[in-house]
Amino acid sequence: MIYFSPRNIPALRSYSALERIHIVSNAAKLMPFGRKAVANVLKVILLVALFWALLYVQGIALKIVALLAVGLLYPLVLQPITTSLAVPYVPEAVREFERGKAYSKNEPGDDVEEDESS
Numbered sequence: 850m851i852y853f854s855p856r857n858i859p860a861l862r863s864y865s866a867l868e869r870i871h872i873v874s875n876a877a878k879l880m881p882f883g884r885k886a887v888a889n890v891l892k893v894i895l896l897v898a899l900f901w902a903l904l905y906v907q908g909i910a911l912k913i914v915a916l917l918a919v920g921l922l923y924p925l926v927l928q929p930i931t932t933s934l935a936v937p938y939v940p941e942a943v944r945e946f947e948r949g950k951a952y953s954k955n956e957p958g959d960d961v962e963e964d965e966s967s
Contacts, residue, residue, distance in 0.1 A: 852932045860939050868946070876935040876942035888934045892927050899923065 855869035
């Protein structure tokens with residue numbers, strides 16, 4: 850299944866938007882080399898196709914507008930590739946995120962239980 854947004858991933862529904870983005874980026878980092886290579890090759894193919902299509906736009910003004918549009922919208926086009934390929938690694942990324950959240954709640958310095966016998 851293709852996920853166009855981290856919001857559509859069932860395991861991430863209970864998290865805020867920023868937390869979902871963080872978890873998906875961690876899941877993408879957990880992907881093995883082969884899967885990352887496939888994701889990057891797919892992205893390059895898509896970008897080359899988009900920019901190749903710009904060669905056939907008539908007129909310099911339309912080319913500039915089309916180039917700006919592609920430049921601004923390409924993250925929206927490429928994010929689903931990374932998100933969809935990272936989904937199998939989301940549970941592990943969620944565990945790491947929860948562990949980090951629990952650790953940050955129990956950081957040293959938050960406790961007031963210091964030795965006051967001085």
